[in-house]
Amino acid sequence: MLRTLYDKLWDAHVVHVEPDGMTLLYIDRQLVHEVTSPQAFEGLRINGRKPWRADTILATPDHNVPTVNRRAGIADPVSRIQVETLDANCRDFGLTEFAMNDPRQGIVHVIGPEQGFTQPGVTLVCGDSHTSTHGAFAALAFGIGTSEVEHVMATQCLWQKKSKVMLVKVDGVLAKGVTAKDIALAIIGRIGTAGGTGHAIEFGGSAIRALSMEGRMTLCNMAIEAGARAGMVAADDKTIDYMRDRPYGPKGEQWQAAVAYWRTLVSDPGARFDALVELNAAEIRPQVTWGTSPEMVAAVDGRVPDPTEAPNAVKKADWERALRYMGLKAHTPISEIALDKVFIGSCTNSRIEDIWEAAEVVRVLAGAGRKVAANVKLALVVPGSGLIKAQAEAEGLDVIFREAGFEWREPGCSMCLAMNADRLEAGERCAATSNRNFEGRQGQGGRTHLVSPAMAAAAAMYGHFVDVREVML
Amino acid sequence: MRPFTQHRGRVAPLDRANVDTDAIIPKQFLKSIKRTGFGPNAFDEWRYLDHGEPGMDNSKRPLNPDFVLNLPRYQGASILLARENFGCGSSREHAPWALEDYGFRAIIAPSYADIFYNNCFKNGILPIVLPAAVVDQMFQETAAAEGYSLTVDLAAQTVITPGGEGFAFEVDGERKHRLLNGLDDIALTLQYTDEIKAYEARREQVSPWLFN
Ligand code: SF4
Numbered sequence: 001m002l003r004t005l006y007d008k009l010w011d012a013h014v015v016h017v018e019p020d021g022m023t024l025l026y027i028d029r030q031l032v033h034e035v036t037s038p039q040a041f042e043g044l045r046i047n048g049r050k051p052w053r054a055d056t057i058l059a060t061p062d063h064n065v066p067t068v069n070r071r072a073g074i075a076d077p078v079s080r081i082q083v084e085t086l087d088a089n090c091r092d093f094g095l096t097e098f099a100m101n102d103p104r105q106g107i108v109h110v111i112g113p114e115q116g117f118t119q120p121g122v123t124l125v126c127g128d129s130h131t132s133t134h135g136a137f138a139a140l141a142f143g144i145g146t147s148e149v150e151h152v153m154a155t156q157c158l159w160q161k162k163s164k165v166m167l168v169k170v171d172g173v174l175a176k177g178v179t180a181k182d183i184a185l186a187i188i189g190r191i192g193t194a195g196g197t198g199h200a201i202e203f204g205g206s207a208i209r210a211l212s213m214e215g216r217m218t219l220c221n222m223a224i225e226a227g228a229r230a231g232m233v234a235a236d237d238k239t240i241d242y243m244r245d246r247p248y249g250p251k252g253e254q255w256q257a258a259v260a261y262w263r264t265l266v267s268d269p270g271a272r273f274d275a276l277v278e279l280n281a282a283e284i285r286p287q288v289t290w291g292t293s294p295e296m297v298a299a300v301d302g303r304v305p306d307p308t309e310a311p312n313a314v315k316k317a318d319w320e321r322a323l324r325y326m327g328l329k330a331h332t333p334i335s336e337i338a339l340d341k342v343f344i345g346s347c348t349n350s351r352i353e354d355i356w357e358a359a360e361v362v363r364v365l366a367g368a369g370r371k372v373a374a375n376v377k378l379a380l381v382v383p384g385s386g387l388i389k390a391q392a393e394a395e396g397l398d399v400i401f402r403e404a405g406f407e408w409r410e411p412g413c414s415m416c417l418a419m420n421a422d423r424l425e426a427g428e429r430c431a432a433t434s435n436r437n438f439e440g441r442q443g444q445g446g447r448t449h450l451v452s453p454a455m456a457a458a459a460a461m462y463g464h465f466v467d468v469r470e471v472m473l
Numbered sequence: 474m475r476p477f478t479q480h481r482g483r484v485a486p487l488d489r490a491n492v493d494t495d496a497i498i499p500k501q502f503l504k505s506i507k508r509t510g511f512g513p514n515a516f517d518e519w520r521y522l523d524h525g526e527p528g529m530d531n532s533k534r535p536l537n538p539d540f541v542l543n544l545p546r547y548q549g550a551s552i553l554l555a556r557e558n559f560g561c562g563s564s565r566e567h568a569p570w571a572l573e574d575y576g577f578r579a580i581i582a583p584s585y586a587d588i589f590y591n592n593c594f595k596n597g598i599l600p601i602v603l604p605a606a607v608v609d610q611m612f613q614e615t616a617a618a619e620g621y622s623l624t625v626d627l628a629a630q631t632v633i634t635p636g637g638e639g640f641a642f643e644v645d646g647e648r649k650h651r652l653l654n655g656l657d658d659i660a661l662t663l664q665y666t667d668e669i670k671a672y673e674a675r676r677e678q679v680s681p682w683l684f685n
Binding site (some may be wrong): 145441 | 490491493500501505506507517526528543561563564565566567587588591595596645646647659662663668673676679680681684
């Protein structure tokens with residue numbers, strides 16, 4: 001029987017199957033952050049339960065943490081209580097936590113892979129929808145609710161029904177300046193935000209093979225924005241190279257055994273998928289979202305669409321509402337959209353490669369005499385972890401950003417969802433490398449345009465969107 | 474968890490597609506470390522004219538008179554009628570907590586985002602999938618008749634309109650059983666402790682590097 005990667009990951013974790021197919025699935029790894037865990041710990045406490053395997057859990061605060069002046073602690077008392085609650089819960093239940101001032105602290109989906117806590121072949125969950133990120137390592141990773149966080153802590157298992165599997169195949173070579181983020185947005189533009197509902201997505205094809213692990217993480221991160229709880233990429237040499245010498249990864253003899261197993265984590269040639277979507281990488285242009293859903297996306301050389309051309313009445317109403325919220329007119333060229341703020345960060349695009357990409361654009365444009373444009377009030381770079389921040393600083397990238405007028409911050413979710421002090425004011429327009437452009441996501445009334453790090457950096461330097469392929473010639 | 478068997482209640486229509494969990498409960502309210510009390514902030518940014526923050530006295534805040542849940546005719550509604558891909562976005566269970574705390578026991582929509590759908594069952598809310606055409610019809614009937622109510626029968630898997638028309642819906646057997654009886658998932662799973670331990674022992678043999 002030919003099996004997909006998803007089938008293999010699933011089969012390896014089945015503990016028990018009910019007659020109707022409901023399956024008790026073993027969970028190898030759980031990441032925990034401060035927002036979706038307090039009620040789970042409270043549940044354990046009320047029922048006198050303990051974590052089944054404390055060694056399979058790694059916790060860090062990321063959503064609420066300030067990105068400046070951390071030594072002073074968290075000013076907002078409600079945020080502070082939530083972070084302190086995480087600290088206390090980890091202490092009480094004996095869990096490993098990278099607390100706010102630990103140099104390894106960062107966004108859960110960045111530190112998991114960085115530490116080698118995320119590994120090929122595992123099942124990994126977190127009370128966070130962007131857990132799909134970890135599927136880049138040929139792992140089965142998906143977001144769960146708080147009741148399930150508690151359930152996994154108490155039983156090391158989860159009740160699941162097998163999903164369908166969609167293969168998204170991207171072949172060909174990306175143009176220079178076009179990135180994994182653009183692939184992700186182009187896919188969502190094609191299949192819609194519900195296109196992957198009920199499915200796990202495997203990303204394959206030569207353009208995916210050519211992506212770095214960072215790029216694959218960006219892509220899998222956005223699987224949830226296409227409606228798929230899990231995204232994944234088959235294991236290959238890049239996967240294995242990335243895993244070498246990670247603090248929580250296998251060592252010595254175990255390394256050899258692990259690598260031998262990891263090599264099997266690919267879909268069998270000829271395995272059947274429930275759905276197939278194909279894209280030609282060469283046709284993908286830098287993407288910019290114009291609306292309030294990631295599927296409302298256009299190429300940078302395109303225009304804001306006209307709702308009268310929407311495919312149906314529900315969509316037409318959606319587009320009209322989105323344009324009203326975004327303060328945009330139909331037919332406006334994307335390149336004429338001016339910006340108030342720029343945010344480079346989030347679990348989608350805050351890894352070292354993202355920082356390199358953005359820094360390179362800034363370096364080149366600064367060399368041509370540019371700085372962050374006058375109409376851009378704030379341009380933030382927020383690395384995904386303390387270790388990435390340290391690496392970037394060792395390479396002098398913070399200086400490139402700072403001298404051009406960017407702010408260089410401490411790691412966390414920051415303006416991706418604005419639970420801390422970093423946010424948009426009503427009506428402000430932002431180029432963001434994060435993953436959601438929902439109404440109010442970056443602050444009530446704020447207007448978000450999702451782009452790649454290179455596009456965000458270029459937009460900061462021009463004050464409006466520009467085609468990064470042109471300015472980097 | 475509160476069991477769900479049969480429920481009759483007033484319907485409130487939320488006529489937009491892709492309602493995300495950020496809209497159902499905005500992030501500033503996720504700072505709470507409790508499970509309860511989210512109802513007054515459900516749909517906060519649509520429901521009030523000012524900006525809401527935790528700790529405010531919501532009864533003193535200016536309501537948005539145009540938001541459908543604020544209309545007098547939909548007060549006391551316990552069934553939410555919605556459009557496709559309801560509950561997309563963030564996995565926050567605060568979304569079903571807020572809907573439950575607001576007073577919703579069931580949702581009817583053509584489709585849901587997966588994580589949200591799953592979270593509803595953990596909190597005694599029944600998310601019902603009906604064909605888009607039927608949902609459309611219900612939107613029209615709700616608009617036409619003030620006080621429009623539906624009866625949801627989980628055991629029989631039907632929704633019954635005031636006119637006596639019945640619509641069957643699908644629900645997974647195991648989920649139905651748990652919701653009907655209000656069962657605690659963890660206690661049920663712990664009945665499989667021996668199987669989990671046996672699996673774990675096998676896994677440690679095969680993948681010892683996951684057990685360091
Ligand atoms: S960076 Fe944004 S999307 Fe990612 S975990 Fe944090 S809040 Fe969620």
